[in-house]
Each structure stands twice: as C-alpha cells, then as structure tokens.
Amino acid sequence: MPPSFSRIVPLIIACALFMENLDATVISTALPSIARSMGEDPLRLSLAMTSYMLALAVFLPVSGWAADRFGARTVFASAIGVFTVGSVLCGLSNGLPELVGARIVQGIGGSMMVPVGRLILLRTVPKDQLVQAMARMTLPALIGPALGPLVGGAITTYASWRWIFLINVPIGLIGIALVLKLIPNLREEQRDPFDGTGFMLSAVALAAFMFGFENAGRDLMPPLAVAALLGVALGATWLYLRHIRGMTRPVLDPSLFRLPTYRASVLGGTLFRIGIGAVPFLMPVMLQIGFGLTAFESGALTFAGAAGALTMKALAGPILRRAGFRRVLAINALVSGAVLAGYGAFRPDTPHALILGALLLGGFFRSLQFTGLNSLAYAEVPQPATSRANTLANVMQQLSLSLGVAVGATALHLTTQWTGGALTATDFVPAFLTVGLMACASSLFFLGLPADAGSEISGHRRGAVAVEAVAARDAAHKVASLSDAAD
Numbered sequence: 001m002p003p004s005f006s007r008i009v010p011l012i013i014a015c016a017l018f019m020e021n022l023d024a025t026v027i028s029t030a031l032p033s034i035a036r037s038m039g040e041d042p043l044r045l046s047l048a049m050t051s052y053m054l055a056l057a058v059f060l061p062v063s064g065w066a067a068d069r070f071g072a073r074t075v076f077a078s079a080i081g082v083f084t085v086g087s088v089l090c091g092l093s094n095g096l097p098e099l100v101g102a103r104i105v106q107g108i109g110g111s112m113m114v115p116v117g118r119l120i121l122l123r124t125v126p127k128d129q130l131v132q133a134m135a136r137m138t139l140p141a142l143i144g145p146a147l148g149p150l151v152g153g154a155i156t157t158y159a160s161w162r163w164i165f166l167i168n169v170p171i172g173l174i175g176i177a178l179v180l181k182l183i184p185n186l187r188e189e190q191r192d193p194f195d196g197t198g199f200m201l202s203a204v205a206l207a208a209f210m211f212g213f214e215n216a217g218r219d220l221m222p223p224l225a226v227a228a229l230l231g232v233a234l235g236a237t238w239l240y241l242r243h244i245r246g247m248t249r250p251v252l253d254p255s256l257f258r259l260p261t262y263r264a265s266v267l268g269g270t271l272f273r274i275g276i277g278a279v280p281f282l283m284p285v286m287l288q289i290g291f292g293l294t295a296f297e298s299g300a301l302t303f304a305g306a307a308g309a310l311t312m313k314a315l316a317g318p319i320l321r322r323a324g325f326r327r328v329l330a331i332n333a334l335v336s337g338a339v340l341a342g343y344g345a346f347r348p349d350t351p352h353a354l355i356l357g358a359l360l361l362g363g364f365f366r367s368l369q370f371t372g373l374n375s376l377a378y379a380e381v382p383q384p385a386t387s388r389a390n391t392l393a394n395v396m397q398q399l400s401l402s403l404g405v406a407v408g409a410t411a412l413h414l415t416t417q418w419t420g421g422a423l424t425a426t427d428f429v430p431a432f433l434t435v436g437l438m439a440c441a442s443s444l445f446f447l448g449l450p451a452d453a454g455s456e457i458s459g460h461r462r463g464a465v466a467v468e469a470v471a472a473r474d475a476a477h478k479v480a481s482l483s484d485a486a487d
Helices: 004-039 044-070 072-092 097-122 126-159 168-182 197-215 225-243 256-257 258-276 279-292 295-313 316-323 325-345 352-375 383-417 425-441 443-447 459-487
Strands: none
Touching: 004 072, 004 097, 004 168, 004 459, 044 097, 044 197, 044 325, 044 383, 044 443, 072 097, 072 168, 097 126, 097 325, 097 383, 126 258, 126 352, 197 225, 197 383, 197 443, 225 256, 256 258, 256 383, 258 279, 258 352, 258 425, 258 459, 279 295, 279 325, 279 425, 295 352, 316 325, 316 352, 325 352, 325 443, 383 425, 425 443
C-alpha cells in the first residue's frame, strides 16, 4: 500500500463526515425560516432534528455487520448516496411530514457514514500512522459544528433555506466517485450472522435514550414522559444484556470493555464528551439570548473553536509521541475542563477578543483530546473485533453528545427556576461549571493506564519494550497459526 494512501483515505472520509456534521448543526439556525416557509410552529420543527437523531440511533448498531457482510467500500459509498438523496428530499420538502421523512432518510445514511468511514481507516492505515490519520479524519467533527451556525445564518439570510441541504449534492457525488475509485472493498472473511432480536432491542434502547436525553430539561415534553422514555431505555438495555449472554459476536459487545485501553478511551471519552457536547447548545444560547448578539455574530465568535482545532492537528502526533497517551489524556482532560468551566465567566461586556482567545484555546485542547481518544481506543483491539469495537465506540459517542445537551439544558433550566427571572448571562455559570467538572472527572479513567499504553500507536519512547513485546506476541501467534494449519 503506497505511503500516500494513509493521507488520502482520511481526507476522503473527512469530506463525507464534514458534510454530515455541517448538516447536523446548520439546520438549527434555519429552523425559524423553514417554519415560516411551511406555515408551521417553530417548536414543531424540532421534529426535523429529533427524527434525524432517532434514525441515527436505530441504525448505528448494524453498521459494523453491514460493512463485514457487503464490504466497507460498498456500504460507505451507499451511505453517502442515501445521505445525498435525503438531502435532496429535504430541499424539496414543502411540509413538516415530508421534511421529517427526508431527515429520517438522511439519518439512515449518516448512521453508516461515521462508523464505516472510521472502520475503513482502521483497516487501511498502519498503527504507527493512526494518530495522524485520526487527526485528519476528526477535523470535520470539530469544524462542522462550528461552521454550521455561520453557514446556516448566511445561506438563510442571503439565499433560501433549501440550499443548506442542496449544497450536499456536489459534495456527495464527488465523495462517491472518490470512494469507489480509491478505497478497497474490505470485509471480514468470518461474517457474523444477523442478530435480529439483538438489533431490535438495541434500537429500542438507543432510540429511547437519545429521545429522552434530547428532551430532558427543555420543557418540550412532560417530565413523566421523559422519565418513561428513559425507563423504556433501561428495560430494553437489561433485556439486551440477557439476550447476548453466551454470544461470541453480539451487535454491541460489552466484553470489549475488558481491554484496558478501550475501556479508558470509551468510558473516559464518554464522560469528557458529555461536557464538550453541552457547548454547541449552551454557547449560542448565551451569546444570543444572554448577550443579545445576532445569530451571525454568535457563529462568527464560536468559529474560533474550529480555528483552535486546526492549529492542534499538526501538533497532536508529536505531543503524543513525546508524552504518551496516559499523561496527555489525563492532564489535557483537566485543562480542557477548566477552560470549559471558564466560559461561564463571560459577560456581555467581556471583550470579544478575550472570548475569541478562550474559544480558540478550548478548541485547541479539545482537538488534542479527541485525537488521543479516537486513536487509543483500538490499541489492543484484535483485527476480527475491529468492526464491533468501532460500532460500540460510535454508539457511546452519540449517546454522550446527546447527554451533554441534556445536562447543559437541565442545569440551565434548574438555575432559571431557582432565580425565577428571565434568562441572563449569570444563569449560565452553574451549567458551564457542571459540564467543566464532568470533563475534568474523565481524567480518572486515564490515570490507571500504564505509562506505555498505546505506545505502538503513539511511538512514545517509553514504549519501546512494549512494542517489542507486541511484535514477539504477533510472531508467536503466526507460528501457532501455521502449526494449526499443518495439523
């Protein structure tokens, strides 16, 4: 495989993920215009967002099985195609039922794009180049949400809201062509049978969790209804865990948490992402309602986070190579959490230059943490379990981001209930402190790792002995395999 391949593949995948991440956030800015165009209540238009999230949750668990069964290239190209078709349908919608149906189509495509794109990366890029490849691939996850309000505000103001969906068409067509031409159609030789019961139980659990989290603290549903949804989610989760007892390759495999690096990355990363996931909700609300800025001004300020992420991409590899995963993830979680909590100190008279600097710093450290988490997770995962590990990690990421919005909204709601007045800038202090402390607490998951954890990926010098041990272990496995074949 040519050396340039490890640079081309992440960029192809990044283009598809950028399209999805941008689309997922750009719609929030355009909702008032869409509501006026369709003659609908803006609150009812929230169904266009929740329907996408539900479709994403339902079909995420089946992505790994589909890639193993039909080939990663086939599924990834098809996912881009489905997402593009859904975008066209959204742009042509003239009523709420049509828009919700089109968003469900988009969600089905999106549920395959993210995990299968990452799976292609894991199977085509050597481990010693994985950090840089992950840095290139995770860039859209950071830039998309930052650009979303800015692009959505500009398109909605100066053109038509329909173009926020239709601009996906050329990106999607180019992406499909590049995928079909440059990416091999990788698949597992040992294919898992489709577990219909497990899929249905996981779908119910994930949909109920995400819909419940999405509405927690927002006064859009009665508290009892939210509690009932979360109860259904817990019940379906319990039934799923009972169902998979004794199964060797379930749809979502909790046995992967026995691997120390995977457990620390996914569970610690979940807690960190809950804190970070609240920012796209809290920051625009604070800047627009608390400070009185316009949507375009707010988007222009929050774009600084994406600029910070861009700065970090070239530095993530050298930092991880010099300090190692354990030290970087543990310390950086504390730094990121402190910066996040500090956002609560912003006031309407705070100089915009200071806000820009803080958001730039937050994006810088957040990008480093995401790159480290996404790379470390697969350090100990054996090749046959890659697709299952990837699927479970993506599911946990989606849950954590939804829970982040719920935590931020609930903290803000409780504060306004306590003060009893209109929403002001000071009401955001407890919310930012809460999510900042959660991000800091994720550091505990990384302190228990050995100093050379993931050294074969980071190239950390303390891991030289570990690398030799891994090589010796792999050689022993190969000899054992040859002996078995001879027998």
